[in-house]
Amino acid sequence: MENNYTVLARKYRSQNFETLIGQDVLVKTLTTAINTGRIAHAYIFTGIRGTGKTSTARILAKALNCLSSDTATSKPCGVCENCRAIAAGQHIDVMEIDAASHTGVDNMREILDAALYRPTNARYKVYIIDEVHMLSTSAFNALLKTLEEPPAHVIFILATTEIRKVPVTILSRCQRFDLARVPVETLKKHFAWVAEQEKIELTDEANELLARAADGSVRDGLSLLDQAIAQTGGHVDETAVLDMLKRTDRGTVVNFMKTVLSGDVSVALGKLDEIYANGADLTMLLNDMMEWVHWATRMYPSLRLQDAVSSPYTADQRETIKKINETISLNTLSRIWQVMVAAVPELQASSNQKQCFDMLIVRLMHIADMPSIPEILKQNKNEIIPEKKTEQVIIEKPKYKTIDSAKALVEELQKSRELLLSSYVSSNLEIIEFGNNFIKYFDIQGDKNFQQKLILWLKDNTGQDWTIERVAEDPHQQTMSEHIKSEIVADPMVASAMDLFEDAEIVSVSK
Numbered sequence: 100m101e102n103n104y105t106v107l108a109r110k111y112r113s114q115n116f117e118t119l120i121g122q123d124v125l126v127k128t129l130t131t132a133i134n135t136g137r138i139a140h141a142y143i144f145t146g147i148r149g150t151g152k153t154s155t156a157r158i159l160a161k162a163l164n165c166l167s168s169d170t171a172t173s174k175p176c177g178v179c180e181n182c183r184a185i186a187a188g189q190h191i192d193v194m195e196i197d198a199a200s201h202t203g204v205d206n207m208r209e210i211l212d213a214a215l216y217r218p219t220n221a222r223y224k225v226y227i228i229d230e231v232h233m234l235s236t237s238a239f240n241a242l243l244k245t246l247e248e249p250p251a252h253v254i255f256i257l258a259t260t261e262i263r264k265v266p267v268t269i270l271s272r273c274q275r276f277d278l279a280r281v282p283v284e285t286l287k288k289h290f291a292w293v294a295e296q297e298k299i300e301l302t303d304e305a306n307e308l309l310a311r312a313a314d315g316s317v318r319d320g321l322s323l324l325d326q327a328i329a330q331t332g333g334h335v336d337e338t339a340v341l342d343m344l345k346r347t348d349r350g351t352v353v354n355f356m357k358t359v360l361s362g363d364v365s366v367a368l369g370k371l372d373e374i375y376a377n378g379a380d381l382t383m384l385l386n387d388m389m390e391w392v393h394w395a396t397r398m399y400p401s402l403r404l405q406d407a408v409s410s411p412y413t414a415d416q417r418e419t420i421k422k423i424n425e426t427i428s429l430n431t432l433s434r435i436w437q438v439m440v441a442a443v444p445e446l447q448a449s450s451n452q453k454q455c456f457d458m459l460i461v462r463l464m465h466i467a468d469m470p471s472i473p474e475i476l477k478q479n480k481n482e483i484i485p486e487k488k489t490e491q492v493i494i495e496k497p498k499y500k501t502i503d504s505a506k507a508l509v510e511e512l513q514k515s516r517e518l519l520l521s522s523y524v525s526s527n528l529e530i531i532e533f534g535n536n537f538i539k540y541f542d543i544q545g546d547k548n549f550q551q552k553l554i555l556w557l558k559d560n561t562g563q564d565w566t567i568e569r570v571a572e573d574p575h576q577q578t579m580s581e582h583i584k585s586e587i588v589a590d591p592m593v594a595s596a597m598d599l600f601e602d603a604e605i606v607s608v609s610k
């Protein structure tokens with residue numbers, strides 16, 4: 100890199116309201132106020148770092164003092180003496196004060212005493228106080244005194260990332276603007292434009308990664324782009340950015356979650372070893388896994404949010420998540436989230452992050468395995484939940500099943516993962532008779548394919564031919580799931596749970 104290299108964030112800093120990125124509301128309000136001559140004596144800008152607080156403060160200072168107009172203008176020219184000096188941070192009447200290094204009261208008094216004198220070259224004396232929440236209490240008091248009776252020619256522009264640390268007495272004398280996190284799409288557009296100006300190659304995937312890593316901050320995103328350019332010599336692609344961010348690509352994260360939620364412990368830990376060996380930052384990985392859980396939850400079919408397209412995943416990855424969602428309950432997702440949230444500080448405090456992460460994976464797999472609350476309720480309270488065995492046990496399977504009741508039929512269907520058939524049997528059939536290779540029933544839904552499938556399954560699994568008789572008249576009996584539901588409602592433990600939660604209702608029963 101050449102010696103006179105200017106960092107991108109400085110080089111492409113917005114110089115006027117039109118090019119301020121992602122702050123449309125603020126721009127509209129401020130320009131209207133300036134155009135109608137309603138200029139406040141004090142402004143406070145708040146928002147996360149890199150959203151344009153200082154840039155906005157400088158643009159506002161230029162707007163107040165631009166020589167291209169007789170009064171303040173929302174379109175500062177950018178080329179007059181005042182505009183140029185302010186942009187460079189060198190105007191004698193525009194003081195930029197970093198509160199972090201001027202916390203003391205003496206410092207503040209000195210600065211404020213000077214406020215009494217009229218500006219030298221500008222219409223207004225402008226004080227830009229950055230990170231104003233860092234001031235000491237006495238310094239705040241000194242500032243408050245000036246804010247209570249500000250000289251007509253003085254304008255204060257305060258900026259802070261932590262508005263809650265600014266005393267209310269100060270806030271009440273300022274016009275407040277909240278600078279929003281810049282949306283990913285806006286950031287991407289901006290970064291693509293910067294790449295074009297710099298004549299560097301930035302792939303769309305790499306841009307997406309940078310924009311998301313920037314987390315709403317233009318400055319952070321441009322710093323990352325700076326770094327990526329320096330590392331790649333100007334060919335910024337996904338691999339380079341992943342490498343730089345010590346990030347694992349989304350495809351890997353999606354597949355890893357799939358393993359964690361459905362596979363066995365040794366495979367999952369092996370996969371983690373691999374990801375770790377590739378240089379992944381484990382804090383970032385946990386972040387990405389949490390992002391996965393968040394989106395899997397939003398994409399959960401029963402929530403009907405249908406905003407999956409705005410997720411960071413490709414269509415294929417979304418398809419994978421959808422499939423996983425079919426095997427996992429919303430409840431489990433929320434418990435996984437809780438464990439992950441708890442793991443964040445744990446991971447940060449740990450002297451051995453990998454160790455910590457291994458244990459986290461085991462815990463997550465355990466959760467995915469555990470029954471949910473309705474499942475526990477369904478279990479008889481005297482029964483102990485059988486622990487799932489993690490080691491492989493070779494069980495000799497009996498060749499054929501014996502099915503002698505409707506209940507046994509449903510259980511065997513579930514065991515052989517015929518979930519559609521089993522739920523069809525329990526929610527649609529009113530069983531009139533269940534005998535030796537013989538079933539007589541009424542079918543509420545009357546799906547013709549069902550009978551065919553059931554006969555085939557029964558023959559395959561019992562080695563016998565079955566006779567199935569479907570009656571045409573509804574005998575108005577309970578289906579199996581209705582029966583189970585009524586049993587559950589009668590259970591004293593469920594009854595007390597229903598009492599406890601006023602609006603509770605039994606929506607579904609799962610085994």
Ligand SMILES: [Zn+2]
Pocket residue numbers: 164165166167175176177178179180181182183
């Ligand atoms: Zn100007």
